[in-house]
Amino acid sequence: MPLIPMVQCLSEAERGGYGVGAFNVNNMEQIQGILQAAREVNSPVILQASRGALKYTNLVYLKHLVQAAIEENPDIPVVLHLDHGDSLETVKTVIELGFTSVMIDGSHYPFEENVAISKAVVDYAHDFGVSVEAELGTLGGIEEDVVGEVQLTDPDQAEEFVERTGCDSLAVAIGTSHGAYKFKAEPKLALDLIAEIYNRVRIPLVMHGSSSVPRELVDVINANGGKLGHSFGVPIESIQKGIANGVRKINVDTDIRLAMTAAVRETLFGDPAKFDPRDYLTPARAAVTKVVTERMRAFGSAGHAGDYEPMTLAEMKARYAKA
Numbered sequence: 001m002p003l004i005p006m007v008q009c010l011s012e013a014e015r016g017g018y019g020v021g022a023f024n025v026n027n028m029e030q031i032q033g034i035l036q037a038a039r040e041v042n043s044p045v046i047l048q049a050s051r052g053a054l055k056y057t058n059l060v061y062l063k064h065l066v067q068a069a070i071e072e073n074p075d076i077p078v079v080l081h082l083d084h085g086d087s088l089e090t091v092k093t094v095i096e097l098g099f100t101s102v103m104i105d106g107s108h109y110p111f112e113e114n115v116a117i118s119k120a121v122v123d124y125a126h127d128f129g130v131s132v133e134a135e136l137g138t139l140g141g142i143e144e145d146v147v148g149e150v151q152l153t154d155p156d157q158a159e160e161f162v163e164r165t166g167c168d169s170l171a172v173a174i175g176t177s178h179g180a181y182k183f184k185a186e187p188k189l190a191l192d193l194i195a196e197i198y199n200r201v202r203i204p205l206v207m208h209g210s211s212s213v214p215r216e217l218v219d220v221i222n223a224n225g226g227k228l229g230h231s232f233g234v235p236i237e238s239i240q241k242g243i244a245n246g247v248r249k250i251n252v253d254t255d256i257r258l259a260m261t262a263a264v265r266e267t268l269f270g271d272p273a274k275f276d277p278r279d280y281l282t283p284a285r286a287a288v289t290k291v292v293t294e295r296m297r298a299f300g301s302a303g304h305a306g307d308y309e310p311m312t313l314a315e316m317k318a319r320y321a322k323a
């Protein structure tokens with residue numbers, strides 16, 4: 001199956017009432033581990049690459065690793081997405097590379113500038129049938145010490161933003177943040193905002209910073225020479241509540257990083273004589289599969305890989321042209 005457009009993946013998720021995990025990838029073991037999970041639970045999947053990932057893989061390795069993954073898994077619908085695109089230039093580069101979806105993150109700009117850059121990306125990408133995710137509001141914990149820096153997504157603005165940009169999905173700020181240190185105590189998330197925004201925009205919503213930071217992984221890392229502070233991630237139940245109210249794409253990177261690091265540390269601490277990378281990357285890859293499988297089940301995408309025939313970018317282009 002060729003890579004599918006994000007629009008198709010998320011509208012099928014909408015139809016089925018589930019969410020699709022978007023997992024960040026940088027190397028072969030992550031891509032293999034994620035696709036193995038998709039195969040095991042028969043789930044569609046979104047692979048996403050940040051600008052850091054593009055640099056790390058020098059573009060061409062990423063392109064061909066993903067190509068290998070879809071060749072090996074013809075029955076799994078896969079979207080290849082640019083995570084946190086910063087400019088039209090980056091968007092052009094990845095569309096050339098074969099990405100079927102891009103994010104333009106103008107959330108740090110004032111509203112009008114965010115509208116302008118997002119609309120420019122929509123106009124460009126839709127001409128290739130490529131889907132566009134934009135972002136409104138800024139990520140960050142809703143905790144006393146960061147109040148003021150964080151701007152939750154405003155439903156009125158969201159409606160105007162979607163109307164004016166024509167984006168296909170919207171990343172919203174509801175109190176999550178990126179990385180392993182999200183909350184010092186029980187998470188506070190503005191989950192009610194999700195339904196309010198969805199009712200106004202009626203397009204799939206995206207939750208960034210959705211790692212759950214499992215305590216057991218942090219404990220394994222620390223028991224094997226690591227030094228990570230304890231913190232709280234996003235509870236799976238909160239994500240499920242989000243999915244019930246319009247979230248269709250859930251971004252997870254940190255949990256995969258933690259799972260791999262725990263496996264590598266455990267292996268090398270368990271046998272300090274090991275030095276063949278396959279000895280520690282094999283368990284690291286299996287750890288990716290384990291965490292991703294759990295997320296696919298929890299988000300409800302498991303079992304949905306065979307629900308639909310893939311749409312091509314040419315078909316999407318024609319659909320955009322008619323709209």
Ligand code: G3H
Pocket residue numbers: 024050051052053083084178179253254
């Ligand atoms: O949102 C950020 C993702 O976790 C990607 O992180 O820029 O370090 O690749 P990165």
Ligand code: 13P
Pocket residue numbers: 024083084177178179180207208209210211212251252253254255
């Ligand atoms: P986490 O750091 O919570 O995994 O979030 C990843 C993300 O939002 C990528 O865009």
Ligand code: ZN
Pocket residue numbers: 084178208209251
């Ligand atoms: Zn993000």
